[in-house]
Amino acid sequence: MKFPKIFTLKEIASIIKAEFIGDENFPIYGTNEIHRVKKGEIVFVDHPKYYEKALNSNATTILINKKVDCPEGKSLLISDDPFRDFNAINGYFRDFSLKNQMIATDLDIGDNTIIQPGVFIGNQVKIGKNCIIFPNVVIHDFTTIGDNVIIQSGSVIGGDAFYYKNRGYSFDRLKSVGNVIINDNVEIGSNCTIDRGVTDSTIIGEGSKLDNLIQIGHDTVIGKKCLIASQVGIAGCCIIEDEVTIWGQVGVASSITIRSKAVILAQSGVSKNLEGNKTYFGYPADEAKSKLKELATLKKLVK
Amino acid sequence: MKFPKIFTLKEIASIIKAEFIGDENFPIYGTNEIHRVKKGEIVFVDHPKYYEKALNSNATTILINKKVDCPEGKSLLISDDPFRDFNAINGYFRDFSLKNQMIATDLDIGDNTIIQPGVFIGNQVKIGKNCIIFPNVVIHDFTTIGDNVIIQSGSVIGGDAFYYKNRGYSFDRLKSVGNVIINDNVEIGSNCTIDRGVTDSTIIGEGSKLDNLIQIGHDTVIGKKCLIASQVGIAGCCIIEDEVTIWGQVGVASSITIRSKAVILAQSGVSKNLEGNKTYFGYPADEAKSKLKELATLKKLVK
Amino acid sequence: MKFPKIFTLKEIASIIKAEFIGDENFPIYGTNEIHRVKKGEIVFVDHPKYYEKALNSNATTILINKKVDCPEGKSLLISDDPFRDFNAINGYFRDFSLKNQMIATDLDIGDNTIIQPGVFIGNQVKIGKNCIIFPNVVIHDFTTIGDNVIIQSGSVIGGDAFYYKNRGYSFDRLKSVGNVIINDNVEIGSNCTIDRGVTDSTIIGEGSKLDNLIQIGHDTVIGKKCLIASQVGIAGCCIIEDEVTIWGQVGVASSITIRSKAVILAQSGVSKNLEGNKTYFGYPADEAKSKLKELATLKKLVK
Known part of the structure; x- marks a missing residue:
């Protein structure tokens, strides 16, 4: 970046x-x-x-x-x-410094944007206009937020990546010096965690909506108009293309690509790349039709 | 409402x-x-x-x-x-306004209730007596909390519902103007998220206990004396009757009814209504007995 | 203790x-x-x-x-x-008291440790040297933290255990008077919840790394150099030995022992003790090899 x-x-x-x-x-x-x-x-x-x-x-x-x-x-x-x-x-x-004030003095903020109490904002953060940042949100250094963005209470934007080198005697952390970019019209629920990129940007695309308690890993890129339900976890370095729908508690392994307009049913585990315009289910996630057949077959065997 | x-x-x-x-x-x-x-x-x-x-x-x-x-x-x-x-x-x-003070001046609070530091409380909130609100909890506008309630650190009560209309070119948010009602003797763990109703109330029934990192969707009604373990996600508009036990990481789809005294084993996914007084397991959640038979059958096939 | x-x-x-x-x-x-x-x-x-x-x-x-x-x-x-x-x-x-200040005056803190804004620290807490406690973290009474520890934003350390006695007419909470001990070089992600022991200590072993939104139950002991990915939930009274790797969204039932160097694949549910040096998968978690055979067998049956 x-x-x-x-x-x-x-x-x-x-x-x-x-x-x-x-x-x-x-x-x-x-x-x-x-x-x-x-x-x-x-x-x-x-x-x-x-x-x-x-x-x-x-x-x-x-x-x-x-x-x-x-x-x-x-x-x-x-x-x-x-x-x-x-x-x-x-x-x-990049200088990620640890200042001791709630809101850094260099904050670049648009008209009509409301920052509620208890919000922490690090250095070199930009927030567009008409945004609402609800109480106790944490926004780390270098985060860029577009216009009309809503971030609900307690969410953490731009935390360190979970990225270690196993030295045998210890895990050494790779410093994350990337950032998070949240585009226009994005809405993020309560108590979510969106890690910043290790060297590049973690991106939430224009108009995408995230529910509560969602994890987005470092350097992951979410496309436009995606809908992501509560407690979904998307690991690092994933690409989720436009208009993908991911239902509750789905997990996506690292470096996965999910193509445009795919739908992932609740609690699925995505461990390989998925084509667009299809509905997926189960762990490992497969086309919902074939997964449901497997479940029905198993049920018949028992009876 | x-x-x-x-x-x-x-x-x-x-x-x-x-x-x-x-x-x-x-x-x-x-x-x-x-x-x-x-x-x-x-x-x-x-x-x-x-x-x-x-x-x-x-x-x-x-x-x-x-x-x-x-x-x-x-x-x-x-x-x-x-x-x-x-x-x-x-x-x-209803006027959900965005004030810039940690605790609204119109808070109606009972005797012996303790509000710890870092807590945000919106407008027109009522809290009963003998409650403990732990640090950094967020309680949004119009929330009503009974007596002897404990809310542990970082939980968010009354966030906006995850409810959108797909306009094709964008998702339009339905404003949530309902509230959250937490009845007497309820205890809520740390970093939970309980969304407010869209137009009605999200309700946690008397004596129910919630562990940490739990999601309760908008307009969902939890009965009395339910026990809900960590990382459970219950979507919007569900009815969970009295004395239901839900173990860790269970997901419940929207508009589901779970009848009284049902037990849902860990990690199950509930996608249809469930009768009471039975134990359920798996995704889609079914009676535990038949699900376990399926697993045993499958295992035998391999050997 | x-x-x-x-x-x-x-x-x-x-x-x-x-x-x-x-x-x-x-x-x-x-x-x-x-x-x-x-x-x-x-x-x-x-x-x-x-x-x-x-x-x-x-x-x-x-x-x-x-x-x-x-x-x-x-x-x-x-x-x-x-x-x-x-x-x-x-x-x-033990006297768990509810004071109304952000950081207790009896905090025992090492050199070069940085406490960022919005952090709550209870009574009788010890924090070693070279630690970073990120914004809006909550650290409850009697927590002990070693050197070089990082706790990211919004995590709650030392919340009450989820431990009740069913009296029939109500659930009575067992007061938790234990604590949390976080050893040297541990790193904890954002919005995690680590409950304190009921009477003993919940322990995170030297050099272990936890990602975001993780739940660790009361009295659980995590060994050295474990790697725990996002949204994992480990119930109370578990023993996770050294160098165990647990991938995203895994659940571990209470009082389970997982031996050294075991690897638990994503979304697995661990309901019985697991030997070390093996890879596990599924719910109930079993050796990955046999679980994958089961899945392949089922798939063939359908075709």
Whole structure:
């Protein structure tokens, strides 16, 4: 994602004390995950299995733990611990600071927007016009909220991603330096949790409506006019296209794509990509028709 | 439900600029949904499929998008968009205002009731005696709470209903102007969400106990002495009769009735009405005995 | 658990107006549940079915509703209502008071720990160094938190246990006088609820990481380096050993033991103890391999 700062390859190499391959003035605009990385951004890779994918991705700088040939027009940062150094670099691009005031002084807020009591708003947050932020909502740093948005009481927007590297002796947290973008006309219920992206944005598309106690993981992108019922959990890095309907207590595993106008019946567990314009049911979620046949077959067997 | 104001048919017609059929002084006490509407109240209907039901309901005023014969002793409001106009009328009956103080000055509170810090209390709220409202609870406008009630930290009482009309180009929210009634000796855990009724009351019956992270939808009525475990989700317009036990992570679809003393085992999904005095399991929830037979049968088939 | 006060048998008997059998100076250090009770502590029993178990437990004082022979080296308290009297005794050992300030003045807090706005902290709480407590978190009385702990926004630590005695005419709450212990390097997501022990401690082991909207019941002990995904619910009195991984929306019934390095796949329901080093799936949760075979078999039957 676009960060407020630009660095050169040499500057980044010096921050993490790494060797580099490429022009010392090679420009770096930010960091990102492999699925969403763009020109000008760094991606990290620390397992030979993923070297090719990282080197051939849209990333123009690859933070890697082996000295390999540098692809044409790209640059490399050589590190003995790319995860640790990626974390360190992230801290330089964005400053998530822990201030001790309820509402940061740099809040950019539109006309007719109402912030009720008990709301916490971090730094560099933008909120459009005609919004209502109900009591005790927490909005973390860098969140961007459009017009006509309603966020009901107790919801937490922009919490840290649940993203760890298993070091054996411990789980090391990957710092999340992305943000949350909530587009126009979105409504979010009470006590929801929408995590911010690790390096990119978690996005709730225009006109989508979320009920209460919903979990949206880091870097997940929800399309336009989706309807998501209470207690649904969507893991990180998912893509939910436009006009998808997800009923109560459904779970969606990480990195899943659900195509436009799919309907997921209540309590289903989605563990693989789903085509659009169909109705799904069960765990693992399958087309509702075939799942219901299975249930009927089983019932007959017993009788 | 009883609203604080009374209007005449002519006054309501003038508010929404609608034609009316009936005595211009015909009294209107409020609005309601078709399942709970009473004499003196308006119901709306915008689909021919439901015209008969609405005209024959307990409603004495029907807001309808076709000029039909007015039933004896009733009145009609003719509108090209009953949903839009129902919303507009609701705003006149009850004033949900967004004040900027933690505890409204008109709070009616009983002896020995303790409100801990960080609690938000909206307008026209009543709380009985010997209650404990733990930190950071949010209690919205018009909520009524009995005696000896405990609400643990972070719960949200009286949030907006999740109720939209699909306009094709957008989902339009039906304004919720009902409330939540929590009767004597009820206890509610932490970070629960209990939505207010759309036009009527969401009710938690005397002596019922709710664990943490529970969702109760709009207009749902929970009976006396029910026990509801953590992370249960009950959708809108359900009736849960007395002494029902619902174990963890159960989901109940909207408009379901569960009769007295039913027991629903953990993680079940209730998608049809259930008789009382029985134990249920699975999704769709069925009598536990037959569901367990199915599981055993399936297991044998594999071996 | 260790309480701050010590009583004699005679003193306790006088508080609850009960007959006692044993030396009047017999020392009593606290109360506890039968599974965790230790020397010096009281256990209560009110059903003949459990008399033997209680009398032979580690408890050295048994609060019982029948005059039985006192085991060697122990003492008895004879009560017509052991539940009521256990509750009364608990109130004497620990004083959970309801103060009206956001952060208690007796907070014991380490260097570099940051408490963000809107946080409530009860009495006798200890927080180590280098911790971050995000906005609107609630930490109840007697909670102990180690070093390098992160608790994200809106989580509630140390709420009352969901533990009732069915009296027929009502559910009577067992007062929870235990606490929550969160060890070093633990991270807890947003809007989680971790209940305190009834008489002992609910414990989150060193280095364990919890995602958002997770429920941990009273007296449950989570081991070291566990990974628990969003919307998991673990009931009371469970033991989750070290390095267990629990994916999203899993439910674990009360008093279950899950051995070290077990992996529980998403949405599973755990209703019996599970061995370590295996992967489980489904409800009731079984080894994933056999569950997947069952699903495949069922699918074939239909085709």
